[in-house]
Amino acid sequence: MTDQSADTAASLTYTSYLALDEVLGAQRPRSDEHDEMLFIVIHQVYELWFKQLLHELDELQRVLVSGHTPHAVRVLRRVLTIFKVIVAQIDVLETMTPRQFTSFRARLDASSGFQSAQFRELEAVLGRRDERAFAHYPQGGAQRAQIEGAMSRPSVFDSFLAYLHSHGYAVPVDLLERDVRKPVEPSPGLQKVLLQVYADDSGPSTVAEHLVDLDEGLQEWRYRHVKMVERTIGDKPGTGGSPGAAYLRKTLFQPVFPDLWAVRSEL
Ligand code: HEM
């Protein structure tokens, strides 16, 4: 290597590999209030975990369709562990008092969690099929396309049905061939199959239980988010234009895999 090439082709470093100039240059508080930095960092960490979750769920769907139980369980364990982390980190934000938040809240203008496209994509990948998810995402925009894309592909639940089918379970054909752009309807036929899955108590029942954990994880996140909202802004309306906590409370008990819950009283 000549001296010249040593100058131009910089060797890989910790900083360059992790693109830290970009990552650490991306915290730009709009106020001089001390707590705004925490607010920004926490949200950025969330978005990174959402990105990783989407990456893992993509893998999960491929593995489920291939029917390979141990691999599916490994991916699910990672997803669940990330969920534990993102629920736990609410504790950090809750060290911010209502007065500390109020000190910079006005600087947030009308921005809000409603604009987290990755969160909406995550819901869609898990199975949400609901036009209301498109509010705040203008038609023709890249974020809208991303969410629409996820809503027009088979969901994690659809991939789970394909997985059960590949393991010889008699999943109703109308479910296997359903229009994946529509919400999945509760199915007594599928619930009978799930009871058989649990009775067999082998790989597929472990996968099913992990999916229940995942559903519970998302509900835990919603619950902790609402409590954080209640303690921080009380009944104030949200910056995103909703009634705030009252709106969020209505989202609390919407499971993503209703059939997996419907069978619990028969187990
Ligand atoms: C002090 C902290 C927080 C407060 C007071 C707060 C408040 C709110 C409020 C009031 C809404 C309803 C939308 C609106 O009208 O503004 C909302 C929605 C949302 N927030 Fe937060 N939030 C906080 C932290 C977070 C964090 C850390 C995240 C992580 C990404 C987050 C993600 C979301 C998401 C995804 C929604 C949409 C939920 C849905 O429609 O189901 N929020 N938040």
Ligand SMILES: N[C@@H](CC(=O)c1ccccc1NC=O)C(=O)O
């Ligand atoms: N919606 C919150 C503001 C808020 O929490 C927020 C603002 C900008 C970016 C992300 C946010 N987090 C979750 O909603 C509020 O009404 O105070």
